[in-house]
Amino acid sequence: MGTGPEAAASGPVSPLPIFFIGSPELVVMSLSFPSLPFRVALNTGVTPDADYGDRQAAVLNAAGLNEARRCISAWPGYEPTPLIDLPGLAAELGIGRLHYKQEGDRFGLRSFKPLGGAYAVQRCLMREVAAQTGRDDIDPQEILDGGHAEIVSGVTVTAATDGNHGRSVAWGARMFGCRCVIYINEAVTPAREQAIAAYGAEVRRHPGSFDDAVRQAFETARREGWHVIPDTSDGDTIEAPRDVTQGYAVMAAEVIELLPSGTPPTHIFLQAGVGGMAAAVCAEFWRTFGPERPMTILVEPEQAACWFASLANGRPTAVTGNVDSFMSGLACGEISKLAWEILEPGAHAAMTLTDAAAEAAMRLLAEGCQNDPSLVAGESGVAGLAGLITAALDTEARRTLRLDTAARVVIIGTEGATDEEMYQRVVGRSWREVAA
Ligand SMILES: Cc1ncc(COP(=O)(O)O)c(C=O)c1O
Structure with missing residues (x-):
C-alpha cells in the first residue's frame, strides 16, 4: 500500500517531494502477481519540456547513431528485433497499449548487449589500426573483412562483466579477430562464465563485486597495454563507454521505427544497471520526440x-554493501557518469523492486496473459516490465505516474534465457518449451 512522503524520512536516501514505499494493492484482481514492497522517487532534476540539448548531444547524437547503424547492420545476422503488442497484459493492467521489444534473439547472444560491447570493440580496433597505419579514414568494413589482421591479432581487449557485456565483447573480439580477456566477479554463475568462454575469451574470476572487477580490468590493462571496453564511465574514460551506449541507441531507433504510426509512447520503464542502456533509449526518444517524449522510469x-x-x-x-541481485545485470553500485549526462535531466522517476518481482514477471511472460504470446525473458531483462506491473497495481503509484487507459507503454525485454538453468528453476519449464 502506498504511504506518504513522511515514510521517506526513515529511508536510506534523502526524501523527495513525492516519494513512497509500498506493496501493490491489487487494483486489477484477475492478474496473478505477488504483492511486494517497492519504492518510487520522482526526479526533481528532470527537464520534461526541454529539447534535447548540447550536453546530451555530446554523448549521443545523430551522426553517432548513423555510424553505429552502418557498422552493426553490416554484421552477419543483423536484423531488427521485433516489437510485440501485448493487448492481454495491457487490459489486465488497465493501460491503453503495451509494446514489448524482444531482444532475446539478438545475434544469437540472447540479449541486446552485442549492440554495445561488440560495436565498441570494432571502434577500438579502427582507432588502433588508424594509429598504427597513420591513416585517418579506416572504414569499419575493413575491420569486418579482416583487412588488417596483422595489427588486429596483436590487440587484446578486456572488460569486466556480470555476464552479458562480457559475452558481447568476447563475441565481437572473435568476429574481428583480436584477443579477449574478461573479468567476472564472485557472483557470476558458471553458466554465464561458460557462455563467455565459448567465444574464445580467457575468463578471469576476481573476488568482490562487479565494481571491483571493473577496477581490476583497468589496472591489468594499464600494466599490459590492453584496451578496456567498459560499459560504464567514471568520467575519465569516455570513448569506449560512449561507443557502447551509442550502439545501444540502435535498438531504441528500431523501437521508434516500429511504433504504430510513429506515435510516441507515453511511458518507458527501463531497467538500469550502470544506466548505459537506459541513457541510450531515453536519449533516442528525446532526440526524436523532443518535449513530447515519454515519461522515463528507471x-x-x-x-x-x-x-x-x-x-x-x-x-x-x-x-555500498552487498549489491548482488538475482537481476545480475543490474547488480551495480555505481552509475555511469556518461549516462548521468542524459538521465539526470532525462529520467522522470526511479523505482526499486525486490528480486521476487523479477521472478514473477518472468513467469507471467512465460504464461502469457489472455491471448498474448508466451515470451522468454531473463532475470535482468524483465525488470522494466516488473516495474510497470508493480506500479500499475498500486493505486498511488498508478495515479502519480499517470498509468491509465490513455497510457501507451514501451518495455524493452533486454534478454532471453541467458542463464538456461536459472530460467528453468524460476519458470518451471525450459526456455525451449516456453518458446515453442
Ligand atoms: C539483460 C540486461 N538488461 C539491462 C542491463 C542494464 O544495462 P546498463 O548496465 O547499461 O544499465 C544489463 C546489463 O548488463 C543486462 O545484462
Missing part, C-alpha cells in the same frame, strides 16, 4: 539502487 533491484540514490540526492551516489 527500475533497479532494491539492494543495487544507485540510480534511485543518485536521482534522489541530485548527484552521482554510490551504493
Whole structure:
C-alpha cells in the first residue's frame, strides 16, 4: 500500500517531494502477481519540456547513431528485433497499449548487449589500426573483412562483466579477430562464465563485486597495454563507454521505427544497471520526440539502487554493501557518469523492486496473459516490465505516474534465457518449451 512522503524520512536516501514505499494493492484482481514492497522517487532534476540539448548531444547524437547503424547492420545476422503488442497484459493492467521489444534473439547472444560491447570493440580496433597505419579514414568494413589482421591479432581487449557485456565483447573480439580477456566477479554463475568462454575469451574470476572487477580490468590493462571496453564511465574514460551506449541507441531507433504510426509512447520503464542502456533509449526518444517524449522510469533491484540514490540526492551516489541481485545485470553500485549526462535531466522517476518481482514477471511472460504470446525473458531483462506491473497495481503509484487507459507503454525485454538453468528453476519449464 502506498504511504506518504513522511515514510521517506526513515529511508536510506534523502526524501523527495513525492516519494513512497509500498506493496501493490491489487487494483486489477484477475492478474496473478505477488504483492511486494517497492519504492518510487520522482526526479526533481528532470527537464520534461526541454529539447534535447548540447550536453546530451555530446554523448549521443545523430551522426553517432548513423555510424553505429552502418557498422552493426553490416554484421552477419543483423536484423531488427521485433516489437510485440501485448493487448492481454495491457487490459489486465488497465493501460491503453503495451509494446514489448524482444531482444532475446539478438545475434544469437540472447540479449541486446552485442549492440554495445561488440560495436565498441570494432571502434577500438579502427582507432588502433588508424594509429598504427597513420591513416585517418579506416572504414569499419575493413575491420569486418579482416583487412588488417596483422595489427588486429596483436590487440587484446578486456572488460569486466556480470555476464552479458562480457559475452558481447568476447563475441565481437572473435568476429574481428583480436584477443579477449574478461573479468567476472564472485557472483557470476558458471553458466554465464561458460557462455563467455565459448567465444574464445580467457575468463578471469576476481573476488568482490562487479565494481571491483571493473577496477581490476583497468589496472591489468594499464600494466599490459590492453584496451578496456567498459560499459560504464567514471568520467575519465569516455570513448569506449560512449561507443557502447551509442550502439545501444540502435535498438531504441528500431523501437521508434516500429511504433504504430510513429506515435510516441507515453511511458518507458527501463531497467538500469550502470544506466548505459537506459541513457541510450531515453536519449533516442528525446532526440526524436523532443518535449513530447515519454515519461522515463528507471527500475533497479532494491539492494543495487544507485540510480534511485543518485536521482534522489541530485548527484552521482554510490551504493555500498552487498549489491548482488538475482537481476545480475543490474547488480551495480555505481552509475555511469556518461549516462548521468542524459538521465539526470532525462529520467522522470526511479523505482526499486525486490528480486521476487523479477521472478514473477518472468513467469507471467512465460504464461502469457489472455491471448498474448508466451515470451522468454531473463532475470535482468524483465525488470522494466516488473516495474510497470508493480506500479500499475498500486493505486498511488498508478495515479502519480499517470498509468491509465490513455497510457501507451514501451518495455524493452533486454534478454532471453541467458542463464538456461536459472530460467528453468524460476519458470518451471525450459526456455525451449516456453518458446515453442
Ligand atoms: C539483460 C540486461 N538488461 C539491462 C542491463 C542494464 O544495462 P546498463 O548496465 O547499461 O544499465 C544489463 C546489463 O548488463 C543486462 O545484462
